[in-house]
Amino acid sequence: MMTKFHQSLSLSKAFADHEIETSLAPVHAVRIDVSQNEREAPEHRHRKGQLVMASRGGVTCRVPSGLWMVPPHCGVWVPGGMPHSNVATANARLFFLFIEPGAADLPDRCCTLSLSPLVRELIIEMADQIAAATADSKLMATLLLSALSRMPVEHLHLPLTDEPRLVRIASELADDPSDRSTMAQWARRLGMSENSLARLVQHETGLTFGRWRQQLQLIVAIRSLAAGATVQQVSGDLGYESVSAFITMFKKALGTSPARYLGNFDR
Template sequence: MSPSLSWPLAAQDLDSSTAPATAVRIDVSQNEREAPVHHHRKGQLVMALRGGVTCSVSDGMWVVPPNCGVWVPGGLPHSNVATANARLFFLFVEPGASDLPDRCCTLSLTPLVREMIVAMADRSADTAPDAALLTQLLLSVLSRMPVQELYLPLTDEPRLRRIASSLAENPADRSTMAEWAARVALSENSLARLVRQETGLTFGRWRQQLQLIVSLRSLATGATVQKVSADLGYESVSAFITMFKKALGMSPAKYMRRLGEP
C-alpha cells in the first residue's frame, strides 16, 4: 500500500509529476482539518469516502458529502475544510489529460470510480503493470460523472461576503431580509437586487443553499436529522425535511443512504 500524505502537503509533493493522474490517501487529523487558500498546477478531485469536505473558491463554496468528489481545475486558488471524521482521497490530474469541467463542481461518483481511485492510491500507480490502462479508464469514466449543484454562489461584494460569513457562523439566524438589509446599510429592495445581480438567486434561495451545505456537512459527520434541523433554526423537523426534499429530491435519510459508505 502506498503511504498516505498529510494535508495540505499532497499537492506540493505531487505537482511536479507529469503522470496523467495520481491518487493519494489524505490523513486528516483533528489539528489539520483545514487547508488554507492555495493553488497547484494540476487539477484536483477531492473524494470523501467518510465524513465531508467544503471547498471554497472566490465565487463559490462547494460541499463534498460521502462518496462524492469536488473537482478543482488546475491553477484555481481554493481552500478546503474537512470534518473531523473525514476519510479522503485526492486525485491529481495533469492538465489536458481528461475532459473534465473547466470550473469547480461537485461530481456524484459511482462505486466503480471510487474503487478505481482507491486502487490507484493503494499501490504505486507509476510502476504497476496495468497502471496506464487503469488511469486511462478512470479518466474516461470520470469525465462522464453527473454534476451535482451542491454549492453556494459567492462574490467579492463586501456586504454579501459579510452576510455569508455571518450565516455560515450562525446558520440558525432567522433574520428577515429587511433586518439583513439594515445591517449592511441598504434598503430591502436594494439588497434583493444586489443578491440577484451577484449570485443569480433570490435572497431566500441563496440563504437556503447555504443551509443545505451546512446540513450536508453535519449529516456527513453522523449528526441526526433532528439535531441538524435544530442547529439550522427550523421550527420542526418536518419543515427541514421538506426544504431538503425540494432541493435534492429526497429526504435527508434517503440521500445519505444513497451515498452509503462502501
C-alpha cells in the same frame, strides 16, 4: 469571512508533494485519513487539476467564486492553477485525484461531480495501490479518466462575492445558521431597501436571497450530517421549527431525504 468553515487545521503536506506536481503521469490518487488536529489545507494551487472526494466525513472546498460541499457520493473538481482551500470534518477519509492538464475532458471551472460507484472504487483502488507503471495501472487510469469525463455536474455550492454587504450576511449566517431573519430585516440592518437587497443578491450571485441562504443551509446541513450529527440536531441548529420542515426543505432542494442523500459510504 465564513469563520464556521475555517477551523484551524493543516493538510498542506498532502499537496506539497514535488513528485506528484512535477510528474507527467496522467493521474495520481492520494488517500488521507484526517485527524482531529489536522483538518485544513490553507489556500494553495496546483499545476494539475484536482478532484476532492470523501468516503467518510465531509469536506468543503473554497475557491474565489464560491464554497463547495463534497458529500460522500460526489467529488469537487478544481481545475489546475485555481487557488483553493479545503476544510475537512474530524476523522474524515479523503481521496485526492491529481490529473495532468488535458488528460481528461473535464470542465474548466470548479464544480461538483456526482461520482458513480465504479469511479469511486477506481479512485480508492488507485490510492491504495503501490505506485507502479504496470499495464494494469495504466488500464485503470485510462478507464477512470474516461468514466470521470462522463460524470454529471451537481449544483451544490454557495456563490461567494467580495461585495461588503453580502460578505457581512454570509459571515453572520455562517456563524449562526439558525438566524431566520427575513430579507426585509437584513435590508434594514444594512441600511438599504428590500428591493435593493434583492437586486444586489441576484446580481452578485445569480440567485434569489432565499435560494442563496438555502444553499448555505444545505452546505451546513450536509457537512454536519457527514460529521455524524443527527437530523434532529441539524434541524435545530438551522432554526427549523420541526424536523419534518427541515426534511421537506432538504427533499425539495436535493430530491431525496438526508439519510438517503448521504447513504453509507464508509470504507
